[in-house]
Amino acid sequence: MDLSFIVKSFILFFTGVFLLRIAGRKSISQMTLAQTIVIVSLGHMIVEPIVEVSMVKAIGGAVIFVVSIIVVEYIQLHFNRFEKLIMGKSKMVIENGELNIKNLKKLRLTVDGLEMRMRNMGLTKIADIKMATIEPNGQLGYELKEEAKPLTIGEFKKLMNISSQQNESQDAGQNIFDEIYSDTPQKHPEYLN
Structure with a gap:
């Protein structure tokens, strides 16, 4: 086995890792179309020199791809129309x-496919959802109807404060020690005296 082959492989591997770190890390499900193309292309370019294509050309091409993805992301940040062109828009499902159904057909998404995404998000009923969208990265975004939303800790604390205030106001007239501290005796029903 040729030593230069091993050295080339290590150089290409670490160059690929370095370039991917520069390009940014996202899971495959969160990648845009442009990022996916760059990642696939980088993988192909990095393997090519091992099959006897110029290592310098492969690294140069990989650098150009990473720089292009950074430029595209920079332009997306500053120009909304360009972002919509590259990324696409969310679709209400x-x-x-x-x-x-109209948008499901446009997305070529079956009801079973939508239900699978809902189950992955912990949703069980379509009727509980106020609105749901398929995002450009393929993820499901949703908002529950008011009656289907879970109770938050903040809301629970507010309810407990309201409940304790009501109990205090009801208990204010029923303090059993009022008779001791008061000069006037309290009236009790005749049968208890």
Whole structure:
């Protein structure tokens, strides 16, 4: 086995890791179309020199791809239209507990596919969803109807404060020690005296 082959492999591996760190790290499900193309292309370019193509050309091409993805992301940050062109827009798939069949067809997404995404998010009923979208990265975004939202800790504390205030106001007239501290005796029903 040729020593230069091993050295080339290590150089290409670490160059790939370095370039991917520069390009940014996201899981495959969160990648945009442009990022996915760059990642696939980088993988191909990094393997090519091992099959006897110029290592310098491969690294140069990989650098150009990473720089291009950084430029595209920079332009996306500053120009909303360009972002929509590259990334696409969210599509509404559920509105007020009803499926938007028209958008499901545009997305080529079956009801079973939508239900699978809902189950992955812990959602069990379409009727509980106020609105749901398929985001450009393929993830499901949603908002529950008011009656289906879980109780938060903040809301629970507010309810407990209201409840304790009501109990205090009800108990204020029923303090059993009032008779001791008061000069006037309290009236009790005749049968208890």
